[in-house]
Amino acid sequence: TVFSRANETCRLCSFPGLSESVIAAACSRVGQRVLHVDRRSYYAGNWASFTFNGLLSWIEEYKQAGPSDEAAQEKVEEGEEALALSSLDTSITNVEVFCYARYRGNTDPGEGHLSRPTFINEAVLAGDEVAQASGPDAGAEETQPEGEVPPQAYETQGEWQDEQQASPSPAESQPEPKKQITYTKIVKEGRRFNIDLVSKLMYSRGSLVDLLIKSNVSRYAEFKNVTRILTYRNGKVEQVPCSRADVFGSKQLTVVEKRMLMKFLTFCLDFEQHPEEYQDFSVHSFWDFLLTKKLTENLRHFILHSIAMVTPDVCTVEGLRATQHFLRCLGRYGNTPFLFPLYGLGEIPQCFCRMCAVFGGIYCLRQSVRCLVLDKESGKCKAVIDSNGQRISCSHFVVEDGYIGLDQRKNVDSRQISRAVLITDRSILPSDSEQQISLVTVPPVEPGSPVVRMVELCSSTMTCMPGTCESCCAPNPPLSPLPRDREGSEVPSVLWALYFNMRDTSAVDRSSYDLPSNVHVCTSPDAALGSDHAIKLAEAVFRQLLPEEEFCPPAPNPEDIIYDGEGPQGEGPGFEEADPAEALPSQGEVESADLFFLNAIPL
Structure with missing residues (x-):
């Protein structure tokens, strides 16, 4: 293994996650020796993306998780002490799975799966787990023999229950019904799914996109622009007009409302230049400020929930800044402010891991750090001991919050985010194009409760197979699934659903952990x-490690590398980097054309 060289010294030992991956890449880029270990078999920790079968394995792992029986005795030298890390990741809890897609009932699932699949018509099913299909029929076509009625429900005794109504003859089937997607079909096409554990997007002028461009890490990924922003209002899903073209082309706003909205958005774009407009409301809520602008109920709903995306009680200045940030992100890469990486959000941590490896970082999966070795005199971490008992010296240790034991948590007050992953047979708002990427906002049912945000992905994002949509919701998604589709209904039918809670420690202060000063804790997704x-957080930790170094300097492009003896006039060894100011287009150029490494694939 990579640990075969005992007592090898590394500058940084890191565990998984987006922040940790960025820190590892930044340290490796400036010449530090980095060791990145993970007890899991995949990258990115709780930021990961899975194939469907991979997600089933992840579900089984968390349902069967239990404390380790490993001995706590570690061999340490005189003047040292061992600090054990948690052997159980408690950041994911309450994992529940529901399967609503029909299963081809001639074959029983093989051994090693969670349970037999369960199906419903209208009722909400609670507490049942899903099974991965296997056996001789797993790869068969999803069609029933002529004259055979497909199974509709599965009883607890394990017998199939036939539909009450006979299937119509081919002559009566006008038009031909949409081909039904079964659970077996989902499993068969499982490698075409890339399911995210978190529901996030990338602001086109956010810190992540800026870092991808600056560091040249963007070359390792491709992106698509989110095509529309939706909201749930008055019992139906509506598209939110946010850009100038959307506002004037909207059919749900009157001419007066269009003028009012454009006037307000124009003010928000440079609201700092007009303090007289809002300074009297600096201590009031953003909602109160919107009321004084005499905006209609339609406009207040769109601005608050889908443009500013803040709660009604936030202060006026914060609401105006959120609106301004949204507007400034418009038009950089498309008609909305957001980008999404192809193959899922788990690609972003892997891109930084690839950057780290290019500059000498060492990666080892399915290997864990069992404990830290502390120097009693200085109180700092001087080494780690892996799951094989081997010792590796290190100067700093970066770890995800889920690996910190309860003994090292003083007053850690975290909250739980309720997340859901839904696979449906169509979009929540069908349109002429089936390749829509949507951000859906569902306002709170009761005042004070959190907003539900859902990212709906299509097959062109390489995250689901054609004919389905994939959605990830947070926080507190509704626990009742969408209703089954009826004849002539455009309501999507949920085929499969996963619900779980993820711990959010983003608001926890560093002083809440009883850890050495050179052990840096990174939080879980917020x-x-x-x-x-x-x-x-990644930049702040890097500043503590290497205050004199540049954070994630740009990696050289292949065409900028000049090898010894190959450059013009036989210039010196190594490579020369192009000036980042010359390599990146100016702001005006960015506005007029997509960057080649953030190019949106056409629909």
């Missing part, structure tokens, strides 16, 4: 739509 907190 409930925000963007990733600004993770990037700011």
